[in-house]
Amino acid sequence: MIREFTGRVCVVTGAGSGIGRALAYELAAHGARLALADVDAAGLDETKASATRLGAREIHCAVLDVADRVAVLAWADATAERFGGVDLVVNNAGVALTADVEEMSWDDFEWLMGINFWGVAYGTKAFLPHLRRSPEGHLVNISSVFGLFGVPSQSAYCAAKYAVRGFTESVRQEMRLSGSGVGVTTVHPGGIKTNIVRNSRAAAGHDKNEVVALHDAASRTSAQRAARIILRGVRRGRARVFVGADATAIDVGSRLLGSIFEPVVRVVSKRTGPTTLLPGRRPAPAGPPAPVPVLPPNRYSDPVTGG
Ligand SMILES: NC(=O)c1ccc[n+]([C@@H]2O[C@H](COP(=O)([O-])OP(=O)(O)OC[C@H]3O[C@@H](n4cnc5c(N)ncnc54)[C@H](O)[C@@H]3O)[C@@H](O)[C@H]2O)c1
Numbered sequence: 001m002i003r004e005f006t007g008r009v010c011v012v013t014g015a016g017s018g019i020g021r022a023l024a025y026e027l028a029a030h031g032a033r034l035a036l037a038d039v040d041a042a043g044l045d046e047t048k049a050s051a052t053r054l055g056a057r058e059i060h061c062a063v064l065d066v067a068d069r070v071a072v073l074a075w076a077d078a079t080a081e082r083f084g085g086v087d088l089v090v091n092n093a094g095v096a097l098t099a100d101v102e103e104m105s106w107d108d109f110e111w112l113m114g115i116n117f118w119g120v121a122y123g124t125k126a127f128l129p130h131l132r133r134s135p136e137g138h139l140v141n142i143s144s145v146f147g148l149f150g151v152p153s154q155s156a157y158c159a160a161k162y163a164v165r166g167f168t169e170s171v172r173q174e175m176r177l178s179g180s181g182v183g184v185t186t187v188h189p190g191g192i193k194t195n196i197v198r199n200s201r202a203a204a205g206h207d208k209n210e211v212v213a214l215h216d217a218a219s220r221t222s223a224q225r226a227a228r229i230i231l232r233g234v235r236r237g238r239a240r241v242f243v244g245a246d247a248t249a250i251d252v253g254s255r256l257l258g259s260i261f262e263p264v265v266r267v268v269s270k271r272t273g274p275t276t277l278l279p280g281r282r283p284a285p286a287g288p289p290a291p292v293p294v295l296p297p298n299r300y301s302d303p304v305t306g307g
Contacts, residue, residue: 001183001237002088002136005030007057009083009134012036013066013123014093016043018194018300019142022227023090028056035079035086037064038093050302058083066093066119067111076126086130088234090140091123096196098211099203101155108201109156116160121167128171131182138183138234141168145190145242145250149261152269153206172239183237185230190246191219192226193300220244223300 002008010027014020016038024036028051036051038044041063048061060082062075080086097104097112120141131137146154147161165186172184197215202208221244233241242248254261 001181002138002234005032005088005231007031007033008087008136009033009035009079009085010088010090011079011086011127012090012092013064013119014038015047015061016040017199018196019189019192019223019226019230020090020092021047022223023092023230024051024056025054025224026227026231027088028052028054028059031055031057032088033058033083035060035062035083037062037066037075039063039065046301065115066091066123067114069118069122072119072122073126076123076130080127080130085134086127087134087136088138088140089123089127089131090142090230091120092140092142093119094142094196096200097156097202098153098200098206098208099156100153103203103205104156105203108203111201112156113160116157117163117167120164124167124171128182132180135181136183137181138185139168139171140185140187140230140234142187142189143168145188145247147186147188148250149254149265151265169239183234185233185238185241187230187233187241187243188247188251189226190221190242190244190248190250191215192221192223192243193219194223195300218246220246 005027010032012020012023012034015024015036017040020038024034024047027034034051034056036044036047036059044061044063048059051059060079064071064075066072094116095112097108099108124139124141128139131139141164143164144157144161146158147165150158168184168186175182175184197212200208200211202211226243229243230241242251257264
């Protein structure tokens with residue numbers, strides 16, 4: 001079990017923004033050695049510059065698509081060789097998609113599953129042999145509260161996050177049964193103040209500005225706080241970590257209410273949006289398509305200040 005991150009080799013995907021960037025900052029402040037990856041080279045550069053200032057002992061960044069299995073496998077081996085081992089892996093990179101099943105394109109569905117599920121699966125399988133060699137190896141996979149209950153217009157996201165949960169809990173059992181010391185944690189964040197929805201895709205008929213506004217209003221936890229909660233969970237060897245009071249309430253509520261939770265979700269959905277829980281779905285307007293709305297700019301550029 002990792003009790004102290006100083007000098008440990010820590011891998012974070014999706015480190016160019018949000019929770020991944022905040023994890024990199026927290027680990028840097030503890031003097032960790034960092035291997036960071038993201039598809040966003042500019043975001044990664046910003047993270048690297050700040051993490052260096054915060055005290056990271058060593059940082060190596062890779063511009064990497066976690067949905068590219070061959071690239072992830074090669075990166076894992078190169079990382080272990082470069083640092084002489086790997087102690088902590090956080091499969092965090094993720095994207096969002098708002099679309100009802102019938103209107104969701106196969107392309108969008110596969111894009112999301114490629115990153116949110118397969119990216120986690122590739123990262124897990126690629127790094128597990130290296131984590132097994134560490135006396136304190138620990139794997140963290142980021143699911144969501146949407147891995148706890150079904151949400152209208154979020155079928156792809158929920159499918160991926162439920163899959164991450166089942167996959168990760170199975171890996172944990174396997175590590176335990178095989179006598180391996182590798183710790184495994186599934187993380188279920190509630191609403192976190194990041195840019196995930198600004199950078200998301202939405203099917204026609206969904207107002208992305210409205211989705212962004214709802215996510216901003218519903219998100220109570222900063223990325224920095226989320227990172228601290230996740231790393232505390234790692235230090236304590238937790239199987240599951242719920243990030244934010246909303247996540248804890250949803251976990252408890254869904255288990256206590258059982259099958260009654262589902263109609264509750266529908267009622268909340270109807271109140272907060274025309275047909276959905278988070279996103280505002282509008283019937284497709286008659287006549288020519290409306291101009292693409294100007295989205296609010298990325299708001300949470302720095303998870304430490306939330307600015
Ligand atoms: N923000 C929330 O409310 C919330 C809630 C629950 C779960 N999560 C999960 O937390 C994780 C982090 O999300 P966030 O909120 O920090 O979002 P974010 O958009 O701020 O950061 C996600 C990062 O992942 C990167 N990324 C996207 N596709 C990638 C790919 N193919 N390969 C590599 N990197 C890629 C992005 O460039 C970005 O830097 C995700 O898995 C997300 O599903 C977020």
